[in-house]
Amino acid sequence: MSANVLLALGLLLVFLGLACAFAWVALRLVGPTGVEKSLAAIGEVQVASRDLRAQQLQRPFSERVVDPLLSSFVQVGRRFTPDERILRIRRRLDLAGNPVGWDADRILGLKAFGGLAGAVVGLVVALVFGGGPFWVLVASVLFGLLGWAVPSLWLYQTAYDRSERIRRELPDAMDLLTISVEAGMAFDAAVAQVARKTTGPVAQEFTRVLQEMQIGTGRVQALRALADRSDVPELQSFVGAMVQADAFGIPVASVLRVQSKETRTKRSQRAEEAAQRVPIKILLPLIFCILPCLFIIILGPAVITILQNLKGL
Numbered sequence: 001m002s003a004n005v006l007l008a009l010g011l012l013l014v015f016l017g018l019a020c021a022f023a024w025v026a027l028r029l030v031g032p033t034g035v036e037k038s039l040a041a042i043g044e045v046q047v048a049s050r051d052l053r054a055q056q057l058q059r060p061f062s063e064r065v066v067d068p069l070l071s072s073f074v075q076v077g078r079r080f081t082p083d084e085r086i087l088r089i090r091r092r093l094d095l096a097g098n099p100v101g102w103d104a105d106r107i108l109g110l111k112a113f114g115g116l117a118g119a120v121v122g123l124v125v126a127l128v129f130g131g132g133p134f135w136v137l138v139a140s141v142l143f144g145l146l147g148w149a150v151p152s153l154w155l156y157q158t159a160y161d162r163s164e165r166i167r168r169e170l171p172d173a174m175d176l177l178t179i180s181v182e183a184g185m186a187f188d189a190a191v192a193q194v195a196r197k198t199t200g201p202v203a204q205e206f207t208r209v210l211q212e213m214q215i216g217t218g219r220v221q222a223l224r225a226l227a228d229r230s231d232v233p234e235l236q237s238f239v240g241a242m243v244q245a246d247a248f249g250i251p252v253a254s255v256l257r258v259q260s261k262e263t264r265t266k267r268s269q270r271a272e273e274a275a276q277r278v279p280i281k282i283l284l285p286l287i288f289c290i291l292p293c294l295f296i297i298i299l300g301p302a303v304i305t306i307l308q309n310l311k312g313l
Contacts, residue, residue: 073116077108089152094229095159097201110151118147162201166232171267173202174238174260181253187242188213205229220246234263 078086089104096102122143126136173194180190188210195206205226212222220243227239238259245255 071109073109073112074105077112078105081108081111089155092155092159095163095231096155097162097204099158107151107155111148114147114150115144116147119144121147163230163232166201166205166230166235167270168267169198169200169202170232170234170238171260171263173198173206174256174263178253178256178260181256187252188219205235234266237262
């Protein structure tokens with residue numbers, strides 16, 4: 001092979017190498033083609049949809065299913081509930097401590113759902129027992145009313161239990177508050193001490209008072225809001241005494257000492273009152289449950305013997 005041919009082959013290889021290099025650089029600069037872009041976009045959408053579905057499945061069942069279902073019943077509940085009743089439900093929520101995730105709309109949705117579920121249960125029960133159209137209607141109405149009333153009854157019981165816990169725990173909290181103030185702490189620091197060292201609804205209410213004062217609400221307004229959120233007379237009396245002490249410049253320690261003594265006295269009086277009601281409460285079970293059993297055990301054998309003797313005559 002001559003030198004010219006080798007030179008031509010070498011130049012051709014160099015040219016092909018440079019052409020491939022320039023083509024690769026051009027493709028890197030231009031980017032993917034339209035088809036490649038479309039395929040990449042489809043892949044990103046599929047990945048995003050899978051991620052979104054995974055995120056949705058990670059949410060609790062109540063948020064994915066129960067909440068959307070209840071939201072459809074809220075309008076029905078509002079339609080059959082007067083405005084005064086809605087205000088009363090909000091008041092009960094305040095007394096219950098405003099549980100997380102619960103509001104007036106949720107209660108109304110549960111009432112509507114409970115009414116519908118109760119009507120269906122009443123219909124099924126009446127059909128199972130073979131009732132006629134009249135009994136089917138009566139059972140549906142009664143169970144529907146019961147299902148409508150169950151959320152309100154639950155809210156009332158929750159508010160009542162919380163008020164009773166405040167009555168029981170307030171004297172101890174008042175003692176700790178009094179000791180803290182008499183030890184030289186400021187009233188706000190003493191309230192923070194009670195909220196940190198105790199648990200329960202009293203600690204929660206004191207914590208909320210501190211939070212309201214931290215965001216700029218005055219002490220008097222925060223204490224009055226505390227009284228408005230509760231129906232416990234002892235707590236309202238404490239708030240009234242502290243408001244008067246702040247208005248007239250009365251020493252806080254002496255006011256707290258009087259309030260602590262008064263709350264402990266009222267707790268003792270409630271315990272004595274509950275003890276005095278025990279004989280009255282046990283009277284009906286004693287008459288209708290215990291005494292008949294005693295009569296059967298004591299007089300039963302004698303009655304059987306008397307009847308056998310009479311048959312022998």
